Structure formats: structure tokens, C-alpha cells
Amino acid sequence: xxxxxxxxxxxxxxxxxxxxxxxxxxxxxxxxxxxxxxxxxxxxxxxxxxxxxxxxxxxxxxxxxxxxxxxxxxxxxxxxxxxxxxxxxxxxxxxxxxxxxxxxxxxxxxxxxxxxxxxxxxxxxxxxxxxxxxxxxxxxxxxxxxxxxxxxxxxxxxxxxxxxxxxxxxxxxxxxxxxxxxxxxxxxxxxxxxxxxxxxxxxxxxxxxxxxxxxxxxxxxxxxxxxxxxxxxxxxxxxxxxxxxxxxxxxxxxxxxxxxxxxxxxxxxxxxxxxxxxxxxxxxxxxxxxxxxxxxxxxxxxxxxxxxxxxxxxxxxxxxxxxxxxxxxxxxxxxxxxxxxxxxxxxxxxxxxxxxxxxxxxxxxxxxxxxxxxxxxxxxxxxxxxxxxxxxxxxxxxxxxxxxxxxxxxxxxxxxxxxxxxxxxxxxxxxxxxxxxxxxxxxxxxxxxxxxxxxxxxxxxxxxxxxxxxxxxxxxxxxxxxxxxxxxxxxxxxxxxxxxxxxxxxxxxxxxxxxxxxxxxxxxxxxxxxx
Amino acid sequence: xxxxxxxxxxxxxxxxxxxxxxxxxxxxxxxxxxxxxxxxxxxxxxxxxxxxxxxxxxxxxxxxxxxxxxxxxxxxxxxxxxxxxxxxxxxxxxxxxxxxxxxxxxxxxxxxxxxxxxxxxxxxxxxxxxxxxxxxxxxxxxxxxxxxxxxxxxxxxxxxxxxxxxxxxxxxxxxxxxxxxxxxxxxxxxxxxxxxxxxxxxxxxxxxxxxxxxxxxxxxxxxxxxxxxxxxxxxxxxxxxxxxxxxxxxxxxxxxxxxxxxxxxxxxxxxxxxxxxxxxxxxxxxxxxxxxxxxxxxxxxxxxxxxxxxxxxxxxxxxxxxxxxxxxxxxxxxxxxxxxxxxxxxxxxxxxxxxxxxxxxxxxxxxxxxxxxxxxxxxxxxxxxxxxxxxxxxxxxxxxxxxxxxxxxxxxxxxxxxxxxxxxxxxxxxxx
Numbered sequence: 015x016x017x018x019x020x021x022x023x024x025x026x027x028x029x030x031x032x033x034x035x036x037x038x039x040x041x042x043x044x045x046x047x048x049x050x051x052x053x054x055x056x057x058x059x060x061x062x063x064x065x066x067x068x069x070x071x072x073x074x075x076x077x078x079x080x081x082x083x084x085x086x087x088x089x090x091x092x093x094x095x096x097x098x099x100x101x102x103x104x105x106x107x108x109x110x111x112x113x114x115x116x117x118x119x120x121x122x123x124x125x126x127x128x129x130x131x132x133x134x135x136x137x138x139x140x141x142x143x144x145x146x147x148x149x150x151x152x153x154x155x156x157x158x159x160x161x162x163x164x165x166x167x168x169x170x171x172x173x174x175x176x177x178x179x180x181x182x183x184x185x186x187x188x189x190x191x192x193x194x195x196x197x198x199x200x201x202x203x204x205x206x207x208x209x210x211x212x213x214x215x216x217x218x219x220x221x222x223x224x225x226x227x228x229x230x231x232x233x234x235x236x237x238x239x240x241x242x243x244x245x246x247x248x249x250x251x252x253x254x255x256x257x258x259x260x261x262x263x264x265x266x267x268x269x270x271x272x273x274x275x276x277x278x279x280x281x282x283x284x285x286x287x288x289x290x291x292x293x294x295x296x297x298x299x300x301x302x303x304x305x306x307x308x309x310x311x312x313x314x315x316x317x318x319x320x321x322x323x324x325x326x327x328x329x330x331x332x333x334x335x336x337x338x339x340x341x342x343x344x345x346x347x348x349x350x351x352x353x354x355x356x357x358x359x360x361x362x363x364x365x366x367x368x369x370x371x372x373x374x375x376x377x378x379x380x381x382x383x384x385x386x387x388x389x390x391x392x393x394x395x396x397x398x399x400x401x402x403x404x405x406x407x408x409x410x411x412x413x414x415x416x417x418x419x420x421x422x423x424x425x426x427x428x429x430x431x432x433x434x435x436x437x438x439x440x441x442x443x444x445x446x447x448x449x450x451x452x453x454x455x456x457x458x459x460x461x462x463x464x465x466x467x468x469x470x471x472x473x474x475x476x477x478x479x480x481x482x483x484x485x486x487x488x489x490x491x492x493x494x495x496x497x498x499x500x501x502x503x504x505x506x507x508x509x510x511x512x513x514x515x516x517x518x519x520x521x522x523x524x525x526x527x528x529x530x531x532x533x534x535x536x537x538x539x540x541x542x543x544x545x
Numbered sequence: 546x547x548x549x550x551x552x553x554x555x556x557x558x559x560x561x562x563x564x565x566x567x568x569x570x571x572x573x574x575x576x577x578x579x580x581x582x583x584x585x586x587x588x589x590x591x592x593x594x595x596x597x598x599x600x601x602x603x604x605x606x607x608x609x610x611x612x613x614x615x616x617x618x619x620x621x622x623x624x625x626x627x628x629x630x631x632x633x634x635x636x637x638x639x640x641x642x643x644x645x646x647x648x649x650x651x652x653x654x655x656x657x658x659x660x661x662x663x664x665x666x667x668x669x670x671x672x673x674x675x676x677x678x679x680x681x682x683x684x685x686x687x688x689x690x691x692x693x694x695x696x697x698x699x700x701x702x703x704x705x706x707x708x709x710x711x712x713x714x715x716x717x718x719x720x721x722x723x724x725x726x727x728x729x730x731x732x733x734x735x736x737x738x739x740x741x742x743x744x745x746x747x748x749x750x751x752x753x754x755x756x757x758x759x760x761x762x763x764x765x766x767x768x769x770x771x772x773x774x775x776x777x778x779x780x781x782x783x784x785x786x787x788x789x790x791x792x793x794x795x796x797x798x799x800x801x802x803x804x805x806x807x808x809x810x811x812x813x814x815x816x817x818x819x820x821x822x823x824x825x826x827x828x829x830x831x832x833x834x835x836x837x838x839x840x841x842x843x844x845x846x847x848x849x850x851x852x853x854x855x856x857x858x859x860x861x862x863x864x865x866x867x868x869x870x871x872x873x874x875x876x877x878x879x880x881x882x883x884x885x886x887x888x889x890x891x892x893x894x895x896x897x898x899x900x901x902x903x904x905x906x907x908x909x910x911x912x913x914x915x916x917x918x919x920x921x922x923x924x925x926x927x928x929x930x931x932x933x934x935x936x937x938x939x940x941x942x943x944x945x946x947x948x949x950x951x952x953x954x955x956x957x958x959x960x961x962x963x964x965x966x967x968x969x970x971x972x973x974x975x976x977x
Contacts, residue, residue: 327877515561519893522568526900529575533907536579 053084053393055241056100058093060109070224071106075394076358077234080378080405080421083241084397090115092392097122101133102241107222108144116151123215135215138240140233141222142188157213159205161187166202168221170209170232172417173247173447178410180228182221190218197239198232210236231408231418238420252451253416254404255283255443256377256424258355259319262290262302264429270305272427272436277312281440282452284424285309286317286355286377289340294347297494303347304488310349311485315453317377318344318351320360320369323385330365334372338462350467350474350481352458357383358406361396364389373460375402375453377424402456413442423448549873552866553881557890559863563855564897570747571739571901577750578743578801578908586697586802588704596626596703596763597682601672603632605690606639608808613646615693617653621700626686627654629676634666635659669759670775670782677766677774685769689760693722694805701803702763713795714764714787716757717803718742726811731920732928733809733816738912739905745799754849755797759783761805768795781826784853788834791846817935824939825946827853861936864929867891898925 057074059067075085086096090105091112097103103122122135139145149158166187169177182200189200189207198209200220209232210219217240224230242248257272269285276283285306293299306316321336337354344351353375360366361378363386370376407416407423416423425443427436443450459468467476474481598616602609609630616628632639643657658675665672673687684703688694698717706715719741724734741758748754757764759782769775772789775782787797810816831853837843838850873879902921906912 325877325880326874329877329880332880515890515893518565519897522897523900525572526568526904529572529904530907530913533575533579533904534913536582537908537910537913 053086055085055102056093057087057104058090059106061089061091061112067107073224079394080403086393088392094118102136104138107141120152137215138217140219142184142220145218146188157191159189161202163203166200168200170198178228187220227408227410231410248420250419251422253423253425253448256426257285258426260285260429261288262299266301266305273309283314284317284453286319288319289321290343291339294343300488303349306349308485310483316349316351317353317355319355323383328365330369333369341465353377355379357381359383359386367396371399375458377404380406413439415442415446416448419448549879553870556863556866559859563860568901571743571904573750574743574746577746581801586701586800588708590704590707593622593625594684595682596684596686597680598628598686599676600630600688600690601669602630602690604635604637606637606642608691609642611693612690618696619699620696629656631672631676632659633672634662670777674774683766684763685766686763691808692760692805698803701800705800706763712798713768713790714762714797716755716799717761718801719761719805719807721809722806723808729816730809730811732924739902743905749799752845752848753796755799756787757783781830784827784830788846820935821939824936825943828943864933
């Protein structure tokens with residue numbers, strides 16, 4: 015083979031490789047565009063949105079996930095590419111829009127039903143600045159009123175409830191002049207505007223502050239209505255009374271008192287127990303589980319709280335092992351948790367989504383798992399697992415009772431609250447227009463290492479065996495052998511040790527500060543006295 | 546409960562246990578020192594005994610002049626003390642420097658012993674034993690060659706020693722002369738105040754227990770004679786002699802008014818060598834005295850043995866374990882899964898550590914300031930970690946020496962020429 019032939023051969027191989035490489039890149043790019051899910055709603059925010067805006071959008075996504083909606087979300091310049099794949103688009107509190115976005119939105123607004131989209135376009139604009147810009151840009155400046163005031167008074171009535179009022183703040187307020195639908199009132203400078211209004215394909219909510227619980231609840235209710243394709247209101251979901259985060263070492267007497275109260279009032283309830291991993295046969299645990307069995311047989315149901323995550327990089331296998339251990343301990347005592355309660359940010363992380371996928375029913379608590387690092391994502395991936403969601407209620411007043419029936423909500427009751435306060439909350443829940451329901455009325459299921467549970471039509475099947483849910487009292491040994499050594503005693507739960515330590519540290523700190531001040535005082539006093 | 550949980554429990558309890566032990570000692574030390582500062586430290590006696598001030602020196606010409614000047618300025622009766630300098634196999638011009646000092650001060654009783662490598666160069670204990678053979682005092686005072694004691698120091702120490710027959714030795718306080726020289730010497734300054742002065746004071750307050758610090762102390766001559774001199778195998782001859790004194794039924798007293806200013810290592814390499822020598826020495830003493838921890842006849846000294854064991858074994862291991870757990874957590878190799886375990890435990894420990902040092906600084910003039918508090922915080926993540934390395938190195942070297950039966954060598958700390966410090970109006974005040 016001569017030299018020129020060799021070079022030619024190398025050139026051919028190189029060209030072939032480059033060709034394959036470019037084809038694979040093109041394919042990858044195309045497939046990523048194709049992979050964009052055709053969800054129910056596309057939510058977009060400004061490209062330069064601050065962390066608060068992103069957090070508000072995350073909150074919105076979370077609350078819409080409870081309604082089993084498939085959401086895609088991201089910045090405006092990212093989302094404008096995918097608009098045509100969605101029939102419902104939310105522009106959340108835009109402060110500015112990328113070049114060409116407004117034209118693109120106008121084009122979307124005026125488009126008819128196209129292939130790949132099931133319905134005509136719906137646009138919801140939350141906030142005022144962008145509505146004004148959009149209408150100005152599309153020659154509809156005469157279709158809105160601008161009120162130059164930063165404060166307004168909001169009045170909103172949830173289904174059948176009294177008007178809830180509160181102050182709202184925006185840079186200024188814009189209201190559509192004409193509307194085919196209107197709900198709620200925002201009074202600005204003695205002029206009456208709406209909380210939500212619809213004109214053609216445009217729907218507008220002037221206030222965007224998701225940290226305000228009244229606005230938060232009202233926005234979710236309006237989005238649910240906006241998304242509802244039929245006349246009338248969307249389905250009504252129930253609320254559940256949830257005795258939250260009950261630890262086995264807490265007073266079983268008080269728990270029994272609460273259970274008896276709910277039993278007497280014929281009110282369904284849920285107890286969320288904290289997981290235990292060892293010493294499941296201790297007398298205190300036996301006693302605790304006896305109360306839980308009584309609750310199970312008296313209209314209450316038990317769910318399990320996820321193990322408290324203390325791993326800087328969460329190991330899902332470890333977490334699942336702990337869950338399996340905890341389930342085994344409770345099951346041995348005749349307690350059958352039906353669902354899993356998790357911190358609210360678990361739905362945004364791949365590993366926690368996988369952990370949750372082991373359970374059919376998920377209760378989301380108001381807590382945040384601080385060890386989880388936020389992942390950049392553009393959709394609520396958890397949607398695909400088809401969970402039955404119970405979100406925490408949005409507390410508009412001090413009772414924490416739910417004013418929303420657009421998704422299932424849990425009204426948390428803490429064991430630390432006074433009994434009178436608990437009684438009051440139960441009463442408010444009973445009187446609420448949102449119906450109370452028992453989670454025994456729905457199907458549940460989970461699978462863990464060696465456990466497969468399904469609950470359907472009143473039968474709880476655990477590992478192919480039907481479980482007895484009637485109450486049987488516990489039998490206690492006369493003298494229980496604790497088998498404790500010193501390390502086990504201390505390791506049982508460092509929480510109580512930590513509390514003692516905090517007290518000791520506090521006391522020592524005060525003493526030290528006193529001693530330091532005294533020494534400084536003495537030093538100053540003797541400063542000029544030398545040998 | 547996983548293995549990592551057991552380790553976490555051990556380190557939590559070890560660190561918190563030792564932290565609270567130190568807090569208790571600091572409170573005792575605070576009460577003792579504040580009480581002592583109400584007096585001037587003197588206990589006048591009718592007759593001052595003859596004192597031999599012994600200064601072991603090996604290649605110390607840089608610092609000797611300053612030291613000798615300070616020793617000759619003692620307000621102790623001039624005819625009642627002598628200074629013996631053991632110029633121990635020096636290769637620098639120490640002999641010449643000492644000769645000049647001797648010639649310029651004919652009124653002072655200065656004895657210079659120049660040893661060669663046949664009899665000398667075998668460490669501090671050997672040098673002290675040589676000096677002892679020529680000492681005429683009934684009380685022996687020891688000063689390192691880099692010390693500048695304050696003029697009243699010797700008198701205070703001797704007066705206190707003679708005031709109680711059961712006192713075998715009296716020790717003073719040492720301060721850092723070159724604390725502004727480098728960041729390292731600033732750390733050493735804080736360490737000296739917190740973990741040597743305050744700790745000594747606390748142990749003395751509660752148990753009448755002290756450890757001789759190697760310099761700025763006086764001891765009865767007859768006790769040294771009865772012991773057969775200093776143990777030449779001990780690198781920490783001071784700790785060794787303290788244990789022996791307690792076993793003989795005597796005790797040691799700490800007097801904070803007797804102050805000496807000492808030059809501390811300015812560079813990391815010298816500091817590391819010096820501290821490794823201390824660790825090796827203390828571990829040798831611990832090894833040879835550990836049997837007394839369980840011997841009731843050993844008396845109160847048992848507590849000191851246990852204290853050393855706690856510091857060197859428990860603290861060292863718990864710090865290493867806690868660091869390992871931290872690193873494993875970061876790398877995702879293992880996690881503590883104990884209920885209630887949180888970073889608050891470490892944060893509170895750090896807070897208490899800083900507060901504990903702050904209380905020590907507060908009793909000293911010109912030491913309680915923002916810089917030192919900040920340095921204390923920084924110390925925890927730098928100096929304390931270096932201490933772990935020093936102990937690890939000391940243990941490894943100790944094991945290696947034992948395996949290869951290496952002769953104990955006194956690795957002398959290198960001295961530095963000192964640049965005169967910035968004189969601020971607050972520096973070097975003397976306690977009343």
C-alpha cells in the first residue's frame with residue numbers, strides 16, 4: 015500500500031466517523047425535542063425570574079400535581095418552543111418577555127385546534143405587567159383599566175363559605191374591561207375589580223403572591239376551574255383529619271383520648287405514625303400499637319411517615335430498607351399502614367420519586383426535606399406514577415381546615431395541641447363544606463422488600479394473606495427483659511439526649527457569660543494597679 | 546444500628562464528655578485564678594533557702610543572653626541563689642556567649658558546665674542530672690534557655706514551696722513571648738492560656754493536682770535525690786517527675802503570679818517536632834504509669850493518669866472518628882442513621898469550645914478581644930486538626946522506636962532571633 019492510499023483510507027475513516035457523530039448529535043437533538051412531554055399545562059416564568067418566582071412556580075406545580083395534572087414548566091424562552099403542544103398555558107408573573115415571545119403568544123392565542131393538541135388554546139396570565147404589555151402590543155390597549163395603586167383589598171368566597179378577605183400588593187393593578195367569567199373581588203382605590211376574569215381565550219388573575227395563603231388557595235381553585243372542560247365545577251375531593259407525626263414514645267393516653275373523641279363523633283381520621291426500626295416488642299411499643307389497632311377498628315386508618323432523611327446524598331435503597339423494617343415492626347403488632355407521608359419536596363427529586371413509586375397513596379406534608387438538593391427539571395415526573403395524592407390543606411384561618419375541594423387535603427392535628435383545640439378543629443372540619451372521608455373507602459397498596467400489600471373492597475391482603483382488622487387487646491408479660499446495654503440505651507433516640515444537651519449548653523453558656531463579664535469587670539477595676 | 550452509628554455514638558459521647566470535663570476544669574480554674582489574683586502571690590518566709598537555678602541549653606546562643614539577663618534580675622536575695630547553665634554539647638557559640646555574660650557579671654553566681662558529646666547531648670534529663678551533681682541549693686529551680694521570667698517569679702515560687710512541707714514542687718505560669726511572630730504563635734498563645742494555665746488551675750482547685758510544665762518551677766532537692774534524679778529515658782521528664790512526686794505523697798501547687806515568658810516555635814516544622822516530642826514523652830509516661838490508674842495506693846495521682854489517658858486516647862480517637870464520619874458523609878460512603886442525630890450537636894460543641902476558651906482569655910489582661918475569639922474559632926478547624934496529626938505521628942514514632950529499640954533522642958526545638966515587638970500601651974501589664 016503506498017502512502018497516498020493510506021492517507022485516503024484515513025480520510026475515509028475520519029469522514030465516516032464525523033458523519034456518524036453528526037448524525038447521532040442530530041438524532042439526540044431531535045429526540046430531546048420530541049421527548050418534550052405533551053402535558054396538561056405549560057407554566058412559564060420570566061427568563062430572569064428570581065428564586066422567589068421559581069419557588070412560587072414549584073409551589074404551583076406541586077398543588078396542581080395533587081390534582082393529577084401533568085405539568086411542564088420553565089423559562090419563557092424555553093417554553094415558547096413547545097406552546098403548540100399544550101392547550102393550557104400559564105404565564106406566571108412575567109416582568110419581561112424574551113424577544114418574539116409576545117408575537118408567538120398572539121399566534122398561539124389566535125390559532126385554531128391543531129394536530130397534537132386536544133383543544134383550543136387557553137391562556138392564563140398571572141400578574142399585571144405582562145397583561146398590559148401583551149394587550150398594548152396586540153393593539154388592545156382599550157380592553158383594560160390600569161389602577162395606579164400598590165394595595166388592594168381582596169374578597170373571595172370558596173364554595174359555600176363566607177367571604178374571605180385580605181390585603182394584596184402589586185406594583186399596580188390591571189383589570190380586563192370585558193369578561194365572560196368573573197370571580198372574586200379586588201377593591202383598588204374604591205374601584206371594584208375581579209380576582210379572576212376570562213375574556214375569550216385569555217384568563218387573568220392580577221395577584222401572584224403565592225406566599226399569601228388566601229391568594230394561593232384562590233389561584234389553585236381558579237386554575238382548577240379554568241382547566242375544567244365542562245360546565246359547572248370540577249369534581250369535589252374530600253378532606254382527611256390527620257393526626258400527624260405521632261411518635262411511639264408519645265403519651266398513648268392522649269392518643270386514645272383523641273381516638274375516642276373522633277370515634278364518638280363518627281368522624282373518619284388518619285394517624286400518621288413515625289417509623290420504628292428496632293425494639294418493636296417493647297411494652298411501650300406494644301401499648302402504642304394497641305391504641306393504633308383500636309383506632310384501626312374504630313374508623314381510623316394508619317399511614318406511615320417517611321424515615322427522617324439525614325443523608326447528604328440520599329440512598330434510596332437504605333431508605334427503602336428502613337421503610338421495610340418499620341413496616342415489619344408495625345405489621346407484627348397488627349397495625350397496617352395504608353399510605354406513605356412524605357415531605358413536600360420529595361416529588362421533585364428522582365430518588366425520592368422512586369421511593370414513593372412503591373406506594374399507591376401518598377400524603378404530602380408541609381415539611382421540607384432539607385437534605386435534598388433541588389434538581390433542575392421541567393416537568394412533574396412524579397405524575398407518571400399515578401399516585402393518589404393527599405396534599406396538606408392551605409391554612410387560610412387558624413383552624414387549618416381546608417377551603418379547597420379541588421384535590422384531597424389533609425388537615426393536620428398535632429399531638430402537642432391542647433385537647434380543647436383539637437376538639438375545635440374537629441368541629442370545624444365537620445361543619446366544613448369540604449366533605450370528610452375515610453381513606454378506608456379507597457384502594458391502597460405498596461410493595462417493599464418482602465412485603466406486598468393491597469387494600470381493596472374492605473380486604474387488606476398482605477403477602478397473599480387476608481389480615482384481621484378487628485381489635486384484639488395486647489397481652490403484656492409480667493416482667494419484660496429489655497436486653498439493653500449502655501450503647502443501646504443512648505442510641506435509642508438521641509433526640510431526648512440532644513434536648514438535655516441543649517439545656518446543659520444553655521445553662522453553661524449563661525454561666526460562662528456571667529463569669530466572663532465578672533472577670534472583665536475585675537480587670538478594668540484593677541487595670542491601673544501595678545506592682 | 547450500623548457500625549458507623551456505634552462509632553458516632555462513641556465520638557459524640559467522648560467529645561461531649563471531654564468538653565464538659567474541660568468546662569468543669571475551666572470553672573474551677575477561673576475560681577482559683579480569680580481568688581489568687583486578689584493576692585500578690587507572695588508568702589513571706591523568715592529565711593530564704595539556697596536555690597540553684599538550672600538552665601539546660603543546647604545550641605541556644607540566640608536566646609541565652611536575654612534569659613540570663615532575666616535570671617540575674619530576680620528579686621530573690623542575691624546571695625541565696627546560683628545559676629547553673631549546662632551548655633550541653635552545643636555546636637554554636639553558646640560557650641562564648643555564656644563566658645562573656647559570666648565575665649560581665651562577676652557579682653552573680655553563675656556556673657557554666659560545658660559538656661561534650663561523650664557525657665552530654667543526651668537530652669534534657671541527662672543535662673539536668675549533670676547540673677544536679679554540682680548544685681548547692683536545697684531548692685532546685687528549672688528554666689528553659691528561651692525563658693525570660695519576671696523578676697518576682699522565683700521568690701513567689703520558693704516562698705510558696707517553703708510554706709507547706711507536703712508541697713514537693715511549685716509551678717508558675719508561662720506565657721508566649723513571641724505571640725505576634727506568626728499565626729502559629731498566636732494559636733500557641735491561646736492554647737497555652739486555655740489548656741495549660743486554666744487546666745492546671747482547675748485540676749489544682751478540685752484535686753490539688755498539677756503537672757510540672759518543664760520550666761518555671763521549683764522542687765525540693767532532697768526529693769530529686771530520693772528519686773535518683775531525672776529519668777533519662779523520658780522525653781517528658783516534667784510529667785514523669787510529677788507522677789513520681791505524687792506517688793511519694795507530695796503535691797504540686799500552681800501559682801499564676803509567677804510568670805515566665807517563653808519563646809514558642811514560629812514555624813510549623815519546629816512546632817510539629819516539638820509537639821511530637823511532647824506526645825511521645827507523655828505516651829511513654831502514660832505507658833509506664835498506667836498500672837497506677839487501678840492502684841489505690843497511688844492516691845490522687847491516679848486521676849492524672851486517667852486524665853492523660855482520656856486526652857491522648859479518647860480525644861484523639863474520637864476526633865479522628867468524627868472527621869472520618871464527616872468525610873464519609875461528604876463522599877456518600879456512609880451515613881449516621883441515629884434518630885435525633887443532627888449537626889446541631891457539632892455546632893453546640895464548637896460554640897462551647899469557643900466559650901470555654903473565651904473564659905480563659907477573660908481572666909488575662911489584653912487577651913480577651915475579638916481577634917483572639919476569632920482565632921479560637923479558626924483554631925478548631927486548623928490547630929486542633931494539626932494536634933490530631935501530631936498525636937498520630939507521636940504514636941507511630943513511639944511504636945517504631947519500641948519495635949526497633951531506638952535510643953531516645955531529644956529533638957531540640959530550633960530558636961529564632963526575635964524582632965522587638967510592637968509596643969502597645971496595653972502589653973505586658975503585670976498583675977498586682
